[in-house]
Amino acid sequence: MAENGTATFSDPDFYQAGIGGLSSEGASVRFVVTHGGEFKARLTWLNLHDLRVLRGSANLPSIAFVSLPPERVVVVFPTSTAPLIWSGLKLQFGDIVFHSRGERTHQWTPGEGKWGLISLPSEQLSFCGSKLTGSKMSAPTFSRVLRPSSVVASRLLRLHSNACRLAETRLELITNPEVVRSLEQELLHALINCLTVDGAEDHSETRRHHAEIMVRFEDALAIHTDRQLNISALCAALGVPERTLRMCCNEFLGTSPSRYWVLRRLNMARSALLRADPETTSVAEIARNHQFVELGRFSVNYRNVFGEMPSATLRRLPLVAN
Numbered sequence: 001m002a003e004n005g006t007a008t009f010s011d012p013d014f015y016q017a018g019i020g021g022l023s024s025e026g027a028s029v030r031f032v033v034t035h036g037g038e039f040k041a042r043l044t045w046l047n048l049h050d051l052r053v054l055r056g057s058a059n060l061p062s063i064a065f066v067s068l069p070p071e072r073v074v075v076v077f078p079t080s081t082a083p084l085i086w087s088g089l090k091l092q093f094g095d096i097v098f099h100s101r102g103e104r105t106h107q108w109t110p111g112e113g114k115w116g117l118i119s120l121p122s123e124q125l126s127f128c129g130s131k132l133t134g135s136k137m138s139a140p141t142f143s144r145v146l147r148p149s150s151v152v153a154s155r156l157l158r159l160h161s162n163a164c165r166l167a168e169t170r171l172e173l174i175t176n177p178e179v180v181r182s183l184e185q186e187l188l189h190a191l192i193n194c195l196t197v198d199g200a201e202d203h204s205e206t207r208r209h210h211a212e213i214m215v216r217f218e219d220a221l222a223i224h225t226d227r228q229l230n231i232s233a234l235c236a237a238l239g240v241p242e243r244t245l246r247m248c249c250n251e252f253l254g255t256s257p258s259r260y261w262v263l264r265r266l267n268m269a270r271s272a273l274l275r276a277d278p279e280t281t282s283v284a285e286i287a288r289n290h291q292f293v294e295l296g297r298f299s300v301n302y303r304n305v306f307g308e309m310p311s312a313t314l315r316r317l318p319l320v321a322n
Contacts, residue, residue, distance in 0.1 A: 006044040006168045013271050015041040016064070019056060030065040030218075032267045034255070036307030044164040046174065048184040050124045054117040055079060055164045063108050063253050063260070065218055070102035072119045073139045075191065079157065080114040087211050088251035089145055094153035096146040096194050101139045104215045106252045116160050118191060125192075132192050142208050148194045156190040163187065210248045213240055217248070221261060227291030229261045265290045266305050269298075273313040283310045 009015040016031035033039065041058040052072075057079075068074050076097045078084040084091045085108040091097070099105075101122065107115075122139060129137025148156075163183055166173055173179050216238050224234075234257070235242045249257045269290040276286060284295050287310070292298035302310045 004046045004167045004171060004174050006042065006164075009041040009043070010039055011274065012039055012041070012058075012062075012267070015039075015043070015056075015058065018043050019054070027069050028067045032063045032065075032260075032263050033060050033270075034063060034263055034305070035061045036303075036305050044167050046163050046167040048180050048187075050120050051184050051187055052117075052119045053160060053163050053167075053187070054119075055115070055160070056117075057112070057114040058109070059112050061110050062113060063106060063255075063263070065104070065106055067104045068099055068102060071121065073101065073122050073125045074099045074103075074117065074119045075195070076107075076115055076117050077157070078114060079116045079161070080112075082112050082114055083110050084113060084115060085109070085252075085254070086145070087143060088207060088248070091145065092147070094147065094150060094157070096148065096153070096156075098140055098144045098146055098195055100141055100143050103143055104218070105143065105211060106214060108252065108254050110254055116157070116164075118160065118187065120188075128188050129192055129195075132189065133196060137192065137195065142204060142211075144204070146194060146197050148197045152190075152193050152197070156187075156194050159183075159187050159190050210251060213238065213245065213248050214252050217245065217257070221264065224261070225291070227265075227293060229258050231257055262301065263305065265292065266302055269302070269310070270306060270313060273310055274316060276314060278314045281314070283314055286310070286314075 007018065009018065012031045012033055016029040019029045019031075020027050037060050039058070039060055041056070044055045046053040076086065076099065077095060078091050078093055081093045085106075086097050087105045107113075126136045126138060129135065147153075166179075166183075217234075220234060220237060231242055231245070235245050238245065245257055249255060249260060253260050255263070269286055269292065272286045272289065273283070283299075287293075287295055287298045299310055302313075306313070
């Protein structure tokens with residue numbers, strides 16, 4: 001994609017690839033739609049000298065497993081009052097998530113999701129923090145949810161929105177070095193003011209433990225090949241009680257471990273159906289490839305999540321990136 005700009009998406013795969021490609025080096029996103037409808041999403045991005053600015057929105061409920069790069073400091077925040085849950089915490093409009101470097105975590109949106117992201121090199125944060133506050137700043141060892149005053153948060157949100165609007169409507173201005181320098185300095189000042197406030201929640205040790213469980217859970221699912229998820233065996237491998245895993249999944253994903261496992265496979269099957277040639281590929285073949293043995297049950301589950309039968313998805317025209 002171009003250095004600055006905006007794009008719309010009708011396919012979750014292209015949307016998640018866009019997020020990973022634009023956020024920063026080494027970032028990745030696994031995106032799982034949890035309820036049906038016609039998928040619509042939008043990304044806007046702006047690369048300044050050191051700052052990278054990103055704004056995203058998607059219209060359907062979803063779960064995203066995000067892996068952030070260790071080279072950059074990343075902050076994320078909701079850009080509307082629509083519910084947004086990061087690492088099991090429901091964010092308020094104006095909250096800032098200050099991520100640890102290389103963090104792996106979940107974002108869950110029970111409805112429409114709208115979010116903003118700013119990233120910068122860790123050494124740039126340290127340098128600017130020292131200049132503006134008199135002390136060096138660094139990413140936390142574990143993500144923190146910060147709640148700046150409404151005045152401080154509003155300034156960052158306004159500058160972020162203005163920057164994205166430039167990328168969407170006045171792209172020619174971003175070629176002006178003075179505009180870029182001024183915008184980056186203002187964003188840096190506003191960001192550092194937000195990062196110097198106290199955390200908004202007090203249960204970081206419990207949340208850290210639950211987040212670690214959920215990362216191990218994702219790693220276990222990535223190598224799981226059976227169509228059935230044996231929760232007892234999985235919990236034994238993870239070293240956690242079944243009740244704890246179910247509680248963590250409810251907090252971080254809004255659903256049970258077994259249901260999430262089904263949703264993951266349904267999303268992968270949908271991706272395969274959208275890209276398959278209906279002349280040479282069958283629904284049954286794709287269902288079996290994703291560990292769905294009973295075709296009737298697969299079709300019912302598929303329709304309940306995506307609002308159409310898998311055969312209808314297979315007959316669609318092949319998708320291309322916008």
